[in-house]
Amino acid sequence: MSFCSKLPFASRTGAKTRPMLVVQNDRNNARMKNTILVFITSNVSRAAEPTQVLVDIQSPEAAQSGLKQTSVISCENILTVVQGDILRTIGHLPDTLMRRVDLALKESLALT
Numbered sequence: 001m002s003f004c005s006k007l008p009f010a011s012r013t014g015a016k017t018r019p020m021l022v023v024q025n026d027r028n029n030a031r032m033k034n035t036i037l038v039f040i041t042s043n044v045s046r047a048a049e050p051t052q053v054l055v056d057i058q059s060p061e062a063a064q065s066g067l068k069q070t071s072v073i074s075c076e077n078i079l080t081v082v083q084g085d086i087l088r089t090i091g092h093l094p095d096t097l098m099r100r101v102d103l104a105l106k107e108s109l110a111l112t
Contacts, residue, residue: 019066019090021073023105035086038105039077042069050107051076053100055093066091073097075104 022029024036040055047054053073055062067090093101105111 017087019071020086021093021101023075023078023101029083033083034080035083036078036080038079038101039074040067040071041074042071044070044072046074047072051104053097053104055097061094061096064092064094065097073101073104075101076108078105078108 019040020037021040022035023038024032029035044054046052051074053075054070055065055067055073056070057063057065057067058070
């Protein structure tokens with residue numbers, strides 16, 4: 001699923017609303033107050049890296065993502081937020097893209 005979340009700048013001088021992807025399992029999402037997310041960015045310069053998943057909005061598999069421009073799911077940028085900081089759902093990713101996210105997360109965490 002794609003979500004919008006308000007995240008603070010590293011300097012803590014402000015915050016920006018940005019798309020994120022929930023990567024925590026549904027069971028933990030239902031029982032916990034925190035959720036594990038990964039960043040989604042429109043900077044596609046590193047899209048070929050094994051920890052990145054390209055979401056090309058021209059492709060049929062990205063149609064339900066809710067993203068407005070071609071983006072990369074950056075699986076090396078993992079964070080946990082309070083569920084209340086998630087503003088809204090903007091879309092969903094099909095199983096084909098989520099399987100690619102799973103592989104990118106395994107690569108990022110050295111689980112492969």
